[in-house]
Amino acid sequence: MRLKALDDVADHTVEAYRNDVYNFIAFLTEHHGAAQGVAPLTRVSQSDMRGWMAHERRRGVQPRSLARRLSAVKSFFRWFSQRDGFDATAVLSARAPKFQKKLPRPLDPDAAKTMIETVGLQTSEDWVAARDMAVVTLLYGCGLRISEALSLTMAEMPIADVLRIVGKGRKERVVPVIAPARTAVDRYLKLLPFELAPQDLVFRGVRGGPVSQRVIQKVMERARLQLGLPATATPHAMRHSFATHLLEAGGDLRTIQDLLGHASLSTTQAYTAVDTARLMEVYNKAHPRGENV
Incomplete structure (x- = not known):
């Protein structure tokens, strides 16, 4: 209940x-x-x-x-x-204990791309490698949570230019799908050795059942060890990276909030690892007189 x-x-x-x-x-x-x-x-x-x-x-x-x-x-x-x-x-009225919030640690753009490539080297099975690369590309290229990527069904295939994602709190959002993500998913589907019905989940394990989040996490663990990346290079870090790199490229914070499906703008701000100097640069461009205040 x-x-x-x-x-x-x-x-x-x-x-x-x-x-x-x-x-x-x-x-x-x-x-x-x-x-x-x-x-x-x-x-x-x-x-x-x-x-x-x-x-x-x-x-x-x-x-x-x-x-x-x-x-x-x-x-x-x-x-x-x-x-x-x-x-x-x-x-x-009971007060919660104070604690230091952990700031997310996204990968830099080159490390994120190398992670996707290295994920595909963790197995000798071509279709499994294509699956893992497709999932991680969706995390980084579309800002999906791992649960959201693994919840996609065959009814949504072939993957379109946009996806309707139902995230936390059953909140629905529309997410653009970049070309590399579409290519990665299409390649996986061509290599997939199982026949699936429209209601079936897209990403499958080696025995044909739905792949688990833990499988993708372990694949990324092996890849980050090969690359010498920190333990924070997790599937969720790819989503952090998506948000941070969009903001660094000049993306609007509220638009990024919508893409991530955050209910609060403060949550989105926590996801973006942009330093104070960068934030002040954005502020001064938006408010030319701000530097004189």
Whole structure:
């Protein structure tokens, strides 16, 4: 059953939030020495919240993870208090621990292109090499999440000039498909040894079933080791690179936000690894008098 406190989010996110809420209730049960039904949950105090967060830290939960768990608990209590009409201020006012946000580390353009080429050298099977190159090209050339690339179906083939992608929060966006990405996918389809129906997923494993995200991650791990790239050279880094290189080339941040499917512009800003000097250059070009301010 989906957690009703969450609307329009991915199933794996719902599952993670559900586990966080269940673990919080399990703590309260042990903390108070009694099962936590509806009535006790309406009386959760600030002391309970402090006790839970201290308990999680003692268990080794890092600030970033604890902040996510607190977010899940707050989402649940926001819905719960609205449904049952009680004051959930004690829960909703709990402060998340501070933590340093990790900035994304995109590859430079040459490294991104070399990564795509090297990914194709990790197997002796031509069709598998073509598959891996096609997936990684979609990540870098179209800014897709790996889950989005692996969710494409044969009904969307042959790949067109644009793709309609349903991303996080079931938010739909239209993404242009660059020529190298179309070429890479077309080459893979020509070499694919399996007959697929329109509803089947495009990218297949060696036994014919849908390929998993982990397979693509491992292929990129091998490629980055060969190239001497850092551990941050992951499938998601290709998406970071897409955003950063577009902005460096003069792309509009709001357009890039739409292409990535971000609900918040601040999320897009975090994806773009452009230094302060570059941002000031863009600012001064847009506001010629800015440098005199």
